[in-house]
Amino acid sequence: MISKKEVQHIAKLARLGLEKKEIEEMRKELSLILDYFNLLKEVNVSGIEPSFYFAEELKEITASDLMREDHVEKSKKVKKLLDSVPETKEGFVKVKTIL
């Protein structure tokens, strides 16, 4: 069972503002789901590699094999990208003061 305090901690890490009612519902739902996931604890995984690499053959490949040449291109999308920004100032993305 996950506690209310844990829910609040995780919500803060995830940058989710939850209402009081949502915190209680989340506590119940997450507890149920995590209980179900406990099924995985019965699997013997000792000596098993995690599947971070997708295909076996990719294990042999280094990241640089997958990288392409870095060509500089002029983007024609600057205006389009800035158009979708909620707040801009003089062609820059505006953020809240952090200091």
Add this chain to the structure above:
Amino acid sequence: MELHELTITQVHEKLVNKEISATELVRAFLTRINEMDKEIAAFLSVFKDSAISQAKEIDNQISRGEKISMLAGIPLAVKDNILIEGEKCTAASKILENYIAPYDATCIKKLKKEGAIFLGKTNLDEFAMGSSTENSGFKTTHNPQDLSRVPGGSSGGSAAAVKANECIAALGSDTGGSIRQPASLCGTVGLKTTYGAVSRYGLIAFSSSVDQIGPLTKNIEDARIIFDIIKGKDSKDSTSVELKSQTSNLELRTVKIGVPKEYFTQGIDPKVERVIKEFIQKIEKEGVKVKEISLPHTKYALSCYCLIAASEASANLARYDGIRYGTSNTKHETSDLLDSYLKTRGQGFGDEVKRRIMLGTYALSSGYYDSYYLRAQKVRTLIRKDFEKAFQEVDVILTPTSPFTAFKIGERAKSALSMYLADIFTVSVNLAGLPALSMPCGEIQGLPVGLQIIGKSFREDEIFKIGSFFEKVINH
């Protein structure tokens, strides 16, 4: 036969023979959408003007005597998590309610080059998280076979649009069954492509180690036609690979089909089981060799998938911060940056999306990483190995796509876990990166039952070959 009932090859023939014009065809579909979509609610947006002007261009090409490609003038629908330049792309989330796509997804670019016409964008569960399309931030799509029931999800809008003949074919995305499960519940064909077969550039990311784009169509041939266009290496998606054009040499007399026993034990509706088993007996009578196989880690697949997908989603959805794009309704009322994040995300995301972000953040947080996320990735290896072993003995694997037929709207929405169980037969394929197709193979009281054909990596051609044979058996 009405225009909107035709398949891609049938329409192509009529266009080339000048029996119909592309404009006429597009107008017929726009009328159809107008009539049908009030009840079905498959579309989130319809591009009336641009569809007609695209069609006129195709008609000009035809009248100039130019050769047109198979997809030229074919009206398609696109799931609203795939970007079409200049059009809204919402992922059915309030947080992207007014987002206009600044570029085309690679698959859209390729389809545009062929002259395909986009009728509009279809509904989905918010950010593709769900199995019923009830989690959409905007509306609930209804199953064309029975309006009181869900179309499945998350590509429920695309599946319903194809089934209701509101388009000839559609694109969807499949993270844990999101193409195949709605295809099964609506009675269409749906293909989840091999991981790496189709570029995801321009697909709104949910779970990057499993997400894949694929077609929903009326038959196998149409799925093959669209797949052949959208597949291939893209420099903008480093997981994509160039595919050799392969033609299956599987013969029906020699093909070996495996049926995993684990798919007939856990939570399957006995009526669905009967339809699938009767179908298997039917193909055996046609001389096909079927053998029982075992995929021993099947029962762990759903937990394993949910953990991995939620973890990746929690990272992928961190970008919706209300600063660079998307809804930010807190411009003036918030005190600081953290407060602005909390409000934007707390108000912008729906319940299921928040639940998955929470679950993923929990599974990745210190103290829980080893016992949840890392363990799930290890179990994933075992699931993949099950398939590798099975494919040493058989060429393709058959299972039911969904444990039950389309359920009532509201029936499963109350419990997250009961909704997750709808994907129990589809998630393993995503974890193993394999291609799989769902096709209708019968009905129970008017509700379609889907058959899932799972193939070896990058052997979509074998799935098409076997699927076409099954189509003949079923329609016989």
